[in-house]
Amino acid sequence: MPENRGVVYEGPGKVEVREVGYPDFELKDGPGVNPANVGRKLPHAAIIKTVATNICGSDQHMVRGRTTAPHGLVLGHEITGEVIETGPDVEYIKTGDLVSVPFNISCGRCRNCKARKTDICENVNPDRPGSAYGYVDMGGWVGGQADFALVPYADWNLLKFPDKDQAMEKMLDLAMLADIFPTGFHGCVSAGVQPGSTVYVAGAGPVGLAAAASAFLLGAAVVIVGDLNKQRLEQARSFGCETVDVSQGAPEDQIEQILGVPEVDCAVDAVGFEARGHGRDSGQEQPATVLNSLMGLTRAGGALGIPGLYVTGDPGAHDEAAKHGSLSLRLGLGWSKSLAFTTGQCPVMKYNRQLMMAILHDRVQIAKAVNATSIPLEMAPQGYHEFDEGAARKYVLDPHGMLTKAA
CATH class of the missing domain: 3.90.180.10 (Medium-chain alcohol dehydrogenases, catalytic domain)
Known part of the structure; x- marks a missing residue:
């Protein structure tokens, strides 16, 4: 052999x-x-x-x-x-x-x-x-x-x-x-991306970039990618994305500068459970940050595609709840806005x-x-x-x- x-x-x-x-x-x-x-x-x-x-x-x-x-x-x-x-x-x-x-x-x-x-x-x-x-x-x-x-x-x-x-x-x-192309595409389909949509993708790693490319393929009008990594944001801009540096603060303010309103039609979480905080908290791991942020910046009646990985066991988590996949989510906000969530593998x-x-x-x-x-x-x-x-x-x-x- x-x-x-x-x-x-x-x-x-x-x-x-x-x-x-x-x-x-x-x-x-x-x-x-x-x-x-x-x-x-x-x-x-x-x-x-x-x-x-x-x-x-x-x-x-x-x-x-x-x-x-x-x-x-x-x-x-x-x-x-x-x-x-x-x-x-x-x-x-x-x-x-x-x-x-x-x-x-x-x-x-x-x-x-x-x-x-x-x-x-x-x-x-x-x-x-x-x-x-x-x-x-x-x-x-x-x-x-x-x-x-x-x-x-x-x-x-x-x-x-x-x-x-x-x-x-x-x-x-x-x-x-x-994996990553269908996964990014699935995130966009789950979020309801269609011709003319405004889309926010959290994370400029390969899945986030694949999601951004997929949003354009589906006809999005504007695709905004948020991340802490300047090189990855530059890569997103290389094929027509707008970008948000979340180390500078909450993405809503920067989204408003791009769109004129602090919200988007569709949002994709391509970060997952190792998410970090925004602004002054960007050096700290806060696993619910992205999910809570997306609930805030997605329009009422919109949807979140969540291809980012979340696990049932995380021995390296910084708090006991997160070690078992329990996160502090603002579910009331998502419920009040009638948001749809799609999780899991693509x-x-x-x-x-x-x-x-x-x-x-x-x-x-x-x-x-x-x-x-x-x-x-x-x-x-x-x-x-x-x-x-x-x-x-x-x-x-x-x-x-x-x-x-x-x-």
């Missing part, structure tokens, strides 16, 4: 690239694998040679020690690759297909999957609905920041690119289909085919918007460090040098 290197979480602030097991058509015991999943047969799976696998802010939460992720966990849930082997029950996906892997693992058979709610599949995680590769409390499916990865229910999960040569030419863009398969077509036919340049930057797999620790330091980039790992060759 070929060597398989993977990016492994070894404790807070530490990741290593080391030899990991080659994928098998049976789920083996290992770090984070749910005991009820050990020995699970996978004749419906495919083995993927990884072409691109991205570092995500959700991975960064684990690497910072802000979850209960076990040491030894192979990271990575944003996978794009070439099928090199299929199990005996795979009927339609073929060896040689170039594919995008939704970060949600779903069976295609349960009640939720049949309702297009693939983010909360009932059959892949014994603990609760919903699963993902290389992520804490998600069933223990091995992560994809590796040379090779296994995808269960391949006929259902995999999105095949129609033309391999065309796909390789646009691979940095297509690599965003596994159901990637609901959007990825349409977004693939938008990429292939030059309707969006998502890699440019998020400043996608490819690096070799062995540079993953450096990529994690620079991302944690606030780099205005989306790091894409290139295990086999295929992105470099295509470029």
Whole structure:
């Protein structure tokens, strides 16, 4: 069997690239694998040679020690690759297909999957609905920041690119289909973005930038992005966004300077549970800040899309309630304004085919918007460090040098 290197979480602030097991058509015991999943047969799976696998802010939460992720966990849930082997029950996906892997693992058979709610599949995680590769409390499916990865229910999960040569030419863009582009788009759809909307996106990390690009794709008139990081705000301005530096104070005042009113039609939370305060409190972690802020600045009758990650267990939280995912929300404000809230993982398969077509036919340049930057797999620790330091980039790992060759 070929060597398989993977990016492994070894404790807070530490990741290593080391030899990991080659994928098998049976789920083996290992770090984070749910005991009820050990020995699970996978004749419906495919083995993927990884072409691109991205570092995500959700991975960064684990690497910072802000979850209960076990040491030894192979990271990575944003996978794009070439099928090199299929199990005996795979009927339609073929060896040689170039594919995008939704970060949600779903069976295609349960009640939720049949309702297009693939983010909360009932059959892949014994603990609760919903699963993902290389992520804490998600069933223990091995992560994809590796040379090779296994995808269960391949006929259902995999999105095949129609033309391999065309796909390789646009691979940095297509690599965003596994997570952040659909996730940002879902945040905007959930918030009700439509032609002529004014939109506020909290967070100028890759998901926030993807949400901003999605808002334009959906026809928004004005897209305003708020963050503390000046380089990331500059990246947002590079493709037409207005920006708000929340270190200077509450975003409402700056929004009013842009729009003439201190509110927007639609708002997206692309920050999540490691949010910091605004203005003088910007150096302090205040996990409810963004949610409370969005309730204040969204017009009555509007909606909030909340793709930013919130967790049930945060051992690094600064207060006891937040350690269990309990936040001090101004729910009365949201209720009084009749605001709608949509939370949870993005159901990637609901959007990825349409977004693939938008990429292939030059309707969006998502890699440019998020400043996608490819690096070799062995540079993953450096990529994690620079991302944690606030780099205005989306790091894409290139295990086999295929992105470099295509470029």
